[in-house]
Amino acid sequence: MYAFDYHRPASLRQANNLVAKNGDAKILAGGQTLLPTMKMRLASPSALIDLGALKELSGIEHKGRNLVIGAMTTHAEVAGSALVRELVPGLAGLAGGIGDPHVRHKGTIGGSVANNDPAADYPAGLLALGATIVTSKRKLAAADFFTGLFSTALDEGEIITRIIIPVGAKFAYAKFRNPASRYAMVGVAVAKRGAKVAVAVTGAGADGVFRWAEAEAALAKRFNAKALEGVANPAPKGLNGDIHASAEYRSHLIGVMTKRAVTAASGK
């Protein structure tokens, strides 16, 4: 990897100042995507601003009707949290299925969200759950935050501080993973809150994570995997095809994973 300057701020205020002063800098969270990308010289930031010392960005709290997860909370912490397991068990399961145990000890929810890899798990989960992404500047609904392949609504120098997830939905995430990378070939998150159903798909969309409206309409009428039997899968046009799976296969997998997620969310 190319040389860079390294900063390890002790407070969010310091971090914001450093970000403002270093235009080409990248923010380092768990580093499980950024460091491999830099090693392959696909990224060469002039500086890294490591948020690793900011304890204020870590931790999981139950506040009112929300679960509030600090941006620097690792996947292992979310997967193992008694609070998450009790309030949104499907999210603990999602976090526990990312990468492998060593990656989960380092990788963070904020890093995953900021990177918005089209095959990452969190974007689908947070979109379906109607989460809010809180930054150093503002609050953004997940629906407005994820804007395309590896792209988000984040401005230059904006730092994600925490994620707010409303509790009380029936929620599950089902993933058909690539056996080598453990990224989602297709992952589907389903959330039912009152009469409203959200279905979010990752790993498949040519523009990244997306909502599947037809499935949502069918499931709002009857929240059961059988309700999807007459619903056509999303058309392969607009889906990814690569050496791992064709667009047609991904289309098929979306249907299968959605049914599995619905069944899991129903607790059956």
Next chain:
Amino acid sequence: MPKVSMSVNGKQVSGNVEARTLLVDFLRNELRMTGTHVGCDTSQCGACVVHVNGKAIKSCTTLAVACDGANVTTIEGLANGQDLHPMQAAFRQHHGLQCGFCTPGMIMAAVDMVNRLGFDLSEETIRHELEGNICRCTGYHNIVKAIKAGAAAMGGLKVAAE
């Protein structure tokens, strides 16, 4: 160059490193502790697994400077003098290695597994938990046996050798 200080296997060490120096390179090249291996260098294989502040991580995907002040344990830190750690002894007894290249990472992952999940590990759990460690001799069968026996030995349980 930034200065970095950390505890490695209970010993305080420090050095000047470039910011881009990976933890594994600091261990191997600066400290000359070559027990930790670099297999793939792309976060896949787990040969470089060490414990940082008690958690297994991939030292090829961690900056040395980011470990300033940390407690690091490597494969060299497990044995007590001439006495092998129970997990090391189990790998020897159960032939849990062929070429041995992946073994340091396997053993550090196994000890982390026990730290998190306890001494009584099922074969299914072990295989699932080994997702981040690759053995190219395809020696998983005996590795799984070794981890099961090593975990039990760490808990002071008796398990018959096979």
